[in-house]
Amino acid sequence: MKTFSSTHYRFIFILLVGMMACSGNKDQSESSDMAEAVTLSVPDMAHNSRNSLDWFGVYRGTTPCADCEGIETSITLKRDGTFKRSMKYLGKDENSFFDEGEFQWNDEGSKVILPGEAGMRQMYQVGENVLFHLDQEGNRITGDLASMYRLEKNRTDYLLEDKNWILIELRGKAIEKKEEQKAGHILFNMETGMFSGNNTCNNFFGQYELMEANRIKFGQAGSTLMACPDMETERLFMEVLKTADNYSIADGILSLNRAKMAPLARFELSDE
Template identity: 30%
Template sequence: MFKNIVFFIFVIFFMTKNISAQDLNPDNTQRDSSDFLMKMFNDGVDFYANGNEPFWSMDLAFDKYLRFNVLDGDSINLGSVKGEKAMDANIMRYAQKTDNGFFTMTIYQQECYDDMSGEKFDYKVIVELNNPGDANYKKYEGCGNYVPDYKLNRTWILKKLGDKDAVDTDYSKGLPDLTFDVKQKRFSGNGGCNRIMGSVFIEGGTLRFGEVASTMMMCPDIEMETEFTKALAKVTSYKLTGNQLILENPDELIMVLYDPTLGFSDKTKEEFADSYKLNDTWVLEKINGSFAQEKDYMKGLPTIEISIEDMSVKGNGGCNQISCTFIADKENIKFGPIAATRMACPGNFESDFLSVLENANKYKIENNRLYLMNDEITLAVLKKTD
């Protein structure tokens, strides 16, 4: 009995030590949750929350669903629920009548700490079933965060400033560009003369730049850079169309940027209707002329889900979660830079698959199979899953 008690105390100590050393950074900031966040992103989740005593969780996908679950308790699955934003604060409220009663979820922008792990979140979340004073009233409190939009994580080059096309020769060091790190909530880039950097706030479709810091070089036509950096301060929202990033506010279009790693920069997704057959989930069947073997991949055969709606790819490479953008027409295809989690994987099988995506420039679909090619050479064959 004494040995069992000692062992139990040791286990608790070991778990506590691991939480302190691994889950929390020295300044008590958010843990490195890249794998978790990438999975949430690939699953289409926009906001997640959880709480303790009792344990509960919530996943929200804008315009799709809201799922709330309590361990050994209530389970509520709603379809699309429209949120209402407070006029004078960053507070969102979602409400809908359900079989379990009237459901309300309120999201407050304020620091929130998980009272078990100590993990820091950016939002406090309160879920209520029915109204205070009702006999069956229940209240759940916890913390949550928005899932980073990893599609922004790339370098974007200025295409239009306001209603004017950007001209390379107007800027001493080439067209301005922006590079986002959505997990760190930072941006950097080139203003056309100086290096620029700063913080960025991204929440759903909202995007706001913090104060822009820059180097202090003087260049001819410096006023063009000044116009660009001042324009950043007016941005309040964004949207992605094909390989273009549109920054705007309720009153005006601020600027349009594009991803230089993708071709067809002057086209939008409406011009790629012929590529609708790509819109499916595909699993690797053959690569470099040989049949793919499931045993070679830590988490099963590589699988990708291609979405024409937002020109995105998400899935797994056989080990890590992956995502990227793409663009295509009737026969040409180009995948953008691939974001992936950082799990160490045995062998080169996943890297070989990612190389296929990086090198593919043509495709064809025959007999429910997607052929990815480099010119006329078939790199891989993927099979439609349904």
């Protein structure tokens, strides 16, 4: 059966309006009802997943696998139209796959299309904080395993993320910036799920994940390898990133904590 785009529908509507104008008042009520029906059938392209959802971010989940225990998948969708994808085939020796590139939206703005090897592609339906893994025809997967074909978006916190936090206290001691020392700071990137900053000597970076009740999980951090006069502050800073498991924010102050103990480190929100 032939389908029509929103452009076709609008053309039909304009044609109906012209016919009503030419026919004067004859059957005006009936023509108005027809025009209203056509207008209501035009898709509202301004309210689709692409335009109305905060779809950018990191999605994670484990989908079924035909010859392994499952495919642990992470997909980062960025606002500039690029993606990063990693897949780990659980229970296999050669089990890791990574790619990146540009993704596309379908015409309706409801699905994203990621390219793959040998011309293959994978489509995902974009929902509220979720990506639904679709079949090769772009349809939702049904059956007993349907609920497993979904990737959940990382939690976000607008009070924490995309802000520059300056180190002011470490292990209960105020930080006094020395002339030869860089300012310690940390930033949490909502779009990529990456943390980065400087530990008063070296730049560092890694992945993080937010969970319920202001819990946070820091991944293994990488850093540059410069030598500085005061390496103890750097050591303590990096130790905080290994041990902190929750955070709190109050009056522009971020605290990184371990369980319910005293704050491991405190930061103030930068004005810059």
